[in-house]
Amino acid sequence: MADRERSSTRPGGRVFVARTQVMDRDEVRRALVRIAHEIVERNRGLRDVVVIGIQKGGVPLAERLVAILREIEGTAVPFGTMDVAFYRDDIGMRPVLPEEVTDLPFDLTGRTVVLFDDVLFTGRTVRAALESLAERGRASAVQLAVMIDRGHRELPIRPDFVGKNLPTRRDELVEVAEDAVTIGDLIGAGKDMGTR
Amino acid sequence: MRAPGTSTSTGVSPDEAGNEIGAAWASGVPEAAGAGSPVAGEDLLVGHRAPAVRHLLSIADLGRDGILEIMRLSDAFAEVAERPIPKVPALRGRTVATVFMEPSTRTRLSFETAAKRLSADVMTFTASTSAAVKGESLRDTVETIDAMGIDAMVIRHHASGAPLRVTDWVGASVINAGDGTHEHPTQALLDCYTIREALTARRDGAVPADMSGLRVAIVGDIKHSRVARSNVLAFAALGADVVLVAPPTLMPASLEGWPVTATGDLDSTLGGLDVIYLLRIQSERLGEVLLPSLDEYHWRYGLTRARADALKRDALIMHPGPMIRGVEISPEVADMPASLVTRQVRNGVVVRMAVLFHLLGSGVM
Incomplete structure (x- = not known):
């Protein structure tokens, strides 16, 4: 999800300035609970379901989703994390660096994978994640859950579970935190695209 | 990492080679300063x-x-x-x-x-x-x-x-x-990474910030070793305390500007080391009569079993390869668990x- 990369590789001189809060803590929680129920309903239970959070923004949300699934179904769903930096198609065009660990402690073959990311934007992160998944086994199905779908897709990718559809301008930035979703702008004309 | 049989003759005399060391340390290559350079x-x-x-x-x-x-x-x-x-x-x-x-x-x-x-x-x-x-x-x-x-x-x-x-x-x-x-910068980077990995495993997964507090000895043909040069720069940049150990004939003529100490006495150095880094003795260089014999080198500077026992219990043993067993390291020490040689590769x-x-x-x- 491009927003996440933009926010995480924020050039030195620039800062994210929040303009509007679009979801509060309760709304984020309710959206997660609803998505959890939708996942159970769609898959008629949680048999063979695994949840994978996309680094970095998708991971804490995916962890919460797993906890909610355990509450409502009594099932401990296997959980993994994935960093897709090395699978991106824009390497060399912009700063691309791995953010966090990939940890998939299970075989994907025959599983139903629920990929979770915080914001769905161009779809390029999800494309990269699908390529990485394909190298690790043949999942029987891959489903996509996102907290925010902000539009502006550049690839034919559609989410299965959405916390909130949020119309945005292309140059806006959406930030998903544990207790709020905010929309804002990247301010400042920093030149340093370095990662430090 | 030098292949066996590699000639390392550079056409410079030992003295020039010594000077060149200091020059390389001082100058660097500013144009190529990749990591820290701001980018438009x-x-x-x-x-x-x-x-x-x-x-x-x-x-x-x-x-x-x-x-x-x-x-x-x-x-x-x-x-x-x-x-x-x-x-x-x-x-x-x-x-x-x-x-x-x-x-x-x-x-x-x-x-x-x-x-x-x-x-x-x-x-x-x-x-x-x-x-x-x-x-x-x-x-x-x-x-x-x-x-x-x-x-x-x-x-x-x-x-x-x-x-x-x-x-x-x-x-x-x-x-x-x-x-x-x-x-040989990538050799130094992989050595730093190997040390970091060993320390991380020892600390239950806690990654050390750098190498500060570590005492590292680099032993062998310092004068002709590009591995030594890169490793001195890297270890020192990460805060390690580096000591060079070599016979006088294999020590650079001048260590001015190098962030190191130097000694010819390996045995008195062993007890305080966290890492001992052995360089290959390039036997093709013996023609220059820098060493009396490989046996003599092994006797004075080789990591023998007795010397390995004098190290701290958790000291790390490293070598850039190829190892010449029986010269810079004795065969049994090369296969000890403390030896990180295969991790380095x-x-x-x-x-x-x-x-x-x-x-x-x-x-x-």
């Missing part, structure tokens, strides 16, 4: 802007921050190496040429494996099978290879400074894989993946 870039939505070409010629190009960044990046590639398919498409469509004007097997294979695991294409040039033996100049050789369209050139050359000259002639990123008695691929990705793929150019 634009947002991904605005579009692609051709990045400046970056090189890795010396550890001084990276500095402390650059070294630490390579370490972090290496962690990600270490995870890749554990996968059923230990390969990622990160450098798909890029071409890496390895240009080895001096015999080497392991460094070249390590770089080529790293490039292939990043899905880059690899072009191999070795002096023995090339037009170089027909008298083609280095400049013509590298310009020809560059003209085929490459993104990085990994070069080993018997002359110190050759990779720096090559940066004037080619448009590709140049990576120094060992130049004369100057530097394994980490070589991982760290070189990080270097290639850092220069070609991270976009932080």
Whole structure:
């Protein structure tokens, strides 16, 4: 999800300035609970379901989703994390660096994978994640859950579970935190695209 | 890492070689200061802007921050190496040429494996099978290879400074894989990574910030060793306390400007060491009568069982390879658990993946 990369590789001189809060803590929680129920309903239970959070923004949300699934179904769903930096198609065009660990402690073959990311934007992160998944086994199905779908897709990718559809301008930035979703702008004309 | 039988003659006298050491430490290569340099870039939505070409010629190009960044990046590639398919498409469509004007097997294979695991294409040039033996100049050789369209050139050359000259002639990123008695930066990076990995395992997964508090001895032919030079720079940049141990004939003429201490007495040094780093004794150099004999060297400077027992219990034993058992290290010590030699080789691929990705793929150019 491009927003996440933009926010995480924020050039030195620039800062994210929040303009509007679009979801509060309760709304984020309710959206997660609803998505959890939708996942159970769609898959008629949680048999063979695994949840994978996309680094970095998708991971804490995916962890919460797993906890909610355990509450409502009594099932401990296997959980993994994935960093897709090395699978991106824009390497060399912009700063691309791995953010966090990939940890998939299970075989994907025959599983139903629920990929979770915080914001769905161009779809390029999800494309990269699908390529990485394909190298690790043949999942029987891959489903996509996102907290925010902000539009502006550049690839034919559609989410299965959405916390909130949020119309945005292309140059806006959406930030998903544990207790709020905010929309804002990247301010400042920093030149340093370095990662430090 | 020198291949056996490699001549390291650089055409400079020992004294000149000594001076050259200090010069290399002082100067660095500012143009290639990749890691810390600010970049005029634009947002991904605005579009692609051709990045400046970056090189890795010396550890001084990276500095402390650059070294630490390579370490972090290496962690990600270490995870890749554990996968059923230990390969990622990160450098798909890029071409890496390895240009080895001096015999080497392991460094070249390590770089080529790293490039292939990043899905880059690899072009191999070795002096023995090339037009170089027909008298083609280095400049013509590298310009020809560059003209085929490459993104990085990994070069080993018997002359110190050759990779720096090559940066004037080619448009590709140049990576120094060992130049004369100057530097071998990726060896130092993989050594730092191996030490970091060993310390992390010892501390239940807590990654140390750097090497401060560690006392490291580098033992052997310091004077002619590009590995020693790069490792001194890297270990010192990370805060280690470095001591060089060598007979006077194998110690540089001057250590001025080096952040090290030096001694000829290995035995009195052993007890305080956290890491002992052994260099290969290049027996091809014995003709210069720098050593009375290999047996004598082993007796005074070899890591024997008795010396290994005098080390701290958790001291790490390292060697860049190829090891000559019975000279710088005795066979039983080479196989002790404290010996990290095989980890060094394994980490070589991982760290070189990080270097290639850092220069070609991270976009932080």
